[in-house]
Amino acid sequence: xxxxxxxxxxxxxxxxxxxxxxxxxxxxxxxxxxxxxxxxxxxxxxxxxxxxxxxxxxxxxxxxxxxxxxxxxxxxxxxxxxxxxxxxxxxxxxxxxxxxxxxxxxxxxxxx
Amino acid sequence: xxxxxxxxxxxxxxxxxxxxxxxxxxxxxxxxxxxxxxxxxxxxxxxxxxxxxxxxxxxxxxxxxxxxxxxxxxxxxxxxxxxxxxxxxxxxxxxxxxxxxxxxxxxxxx
Numbered sequence: 001x002x003x004x005x006x007x008x009x010x011x012x013x014x015x016x017x018x019x020x021x022x023x024x025x026x027x028x029x030x031x032x033x034x035x036x037x038x039x040x041x042x043x044x045x046x047x048x049x050x051x052x053x054x055x056x057x058x059x060x061x062x063x064x065x066x067x068x069x070x071x072x073x074x075x076x077x078x079x080x081x082x083x084x085x086x087x088x089x090x091x092x093x094x095x096x097x098x099x100x101x102x103x104x105x106x107x108x109x110x111x112x
Numbered sequence: 113x114x115x116x117x118x119x120x121x122x123x124x125x126x127x128x129x130x131x132x133x134x135x136x137x138x139x140x141x142x143x144x145x146x147x148x149x150x151x152x153x154x155x156x157x158x159x160x161x162x163x164x165x166x167x168x169x170x171x172x173x174x175x176x177x178x179x180x181x182x183x184x185x186x187x188x189x190x191x192x193x194x195x196x197x198x199x200x201x202x203x204x205x206x207x208x209x210x211x212x213x214x215x216x217x218x219x220x221x222x
Contacts (some may be wrong), residue, residue: 004155071117093156
């Protein structure tokens with residue numbers, strides 16, 4: 001059973017650089033979610049895809065953030081002109097229905 | 113979605129039952145109660161969910177009060193590997209996403 005995978009697991013970047021993260025959901029899951037989690041807090045919702053359509057975006061998703069899911073399979077999350085406040089764990093989850101989300105291990109971003 | 117209140121931390125002795133409370137006094141009729149947990153440096157993991165009736169699976173039991181204003185997650189025989197942050201989430205059927213609070217840090221002591 002292959003779960004949700006995320007790449008890379010860790011990323012260190014300098015302020016102002018662009019970064020891109022990848023998420024591969026469980027293969028039959030048509031729904032995909034991105035969350036962000038900072039130290040000591042619960043995950044915060046960023047955006048949601050059903051197949052290739054991005055159906056919901058949080059106000060946390062500023063214009064420096066963009067997410068895609070071009071063929072309804074894997075997804076990418078890009079952050080442009082990174083800031084130190086972007087340092088966080090970025091979590092991807094997938095589901096077949098709205099009940100049970102399966103989360104990946106996350107990508108830990110550190111902006112120096 | 114209704115707001116939930118959980119204690120920030122709890123301890124439990126290994127082998128004993130861990131009872132994690134959650135208050136959701138503003139829950140509405142079509143909202144489910146979900147529990148997830150997050151072991152350090154991992155993504156959250158689904159445990160169990162329910163609407164009105166008590167539920168049990170291989171991981172835990174969920175007890176929901178008759179008025180649905182609170183619930184308790186029970187880990188019947190806690191092990192050291194159950195040390196994690198436990199999140200209680202209330203979610204309506206039309207909601208597209210889960211809204212996490214701060215959860216309860218459960219520490220299972222040897």
